[in-house]
Amino acid sequence: MTTPSRTDDLIDIQQVLAKYAVTITQGDIEGLVSVFTPDGTYSAFGETYALERFPVLVDAAPKGLFMTGTALIEFDDDVRSSAAGTQPLCFIEHSAHDMRIGYYRDTYLRTDAGWRIKTRAMTFIRRSGAHDHGKPHAIGRPSA
Template sequence: MSTDDLMEIQQLLGRYAVHMTRGDIDGVLAVFTPDGTYSAFRDTYPLDEFPALVAAAPKGLFLVGTAVIDPAEDGNTATGTQPLCFIDHATHDLRIGYYNDTYVRTAEGWRLRTRAMTFIRRSGAHDSGRPHAYERPGA
């Protein structure tokens, strides 16, 4: 994997955080592959459910750190982990944790295929989260 590839993935992840902070769901969706998924709250969500999931979530600042990226030998896929500190805009309460990701090179450039959230609790536990305010269709 080249330095250019690493920079492109870092920019991709930066766009995710900025678009989430701004509430720009189209910008968020654009960083994923069409078959991309997001996992949290003990479940995995396809992209068509992501707008409703984001609408139900608190709003605020998505402050992310530099991701550690592990390229696959094929040169067209990679995995990574990126730390996150979310700050609620209304209360300034924090949520901390990290994303575990898979990336794939597409004709449009690098994209997220999967993003899974792990929360870090005050107890020190790492978990996928408590059930969210979002209710899946048909649930």
């Protein structure tokens, strides 16, 4: 078996990130969960949520369009099975078209099923220019 090239790895990770954006936009929780490692986590609002909490977290979140930009991905040259990245995000809520902007900071792992997200942490960009992770224990958010 040949070792995938760095380009192959980038394309694979970008496809996982595209699947995240499409599945969360379409409300496909099963598809969304599939882009994470089994021990994957999502961090925002002062909490880190384990994978089994994703359905409740997504159900409590506003619905709309998740538009993501191309992620800047950095590989650990000594380990071909992990990487880290930052991906810009613009979320547009469906009913009022209110926007939220920010970025995800991720870690990725190569698994037997291909590249997957291990950790994803949300950072919001506020109108003031501040960057933060959201209000801890925001109303309507499930506990981690």
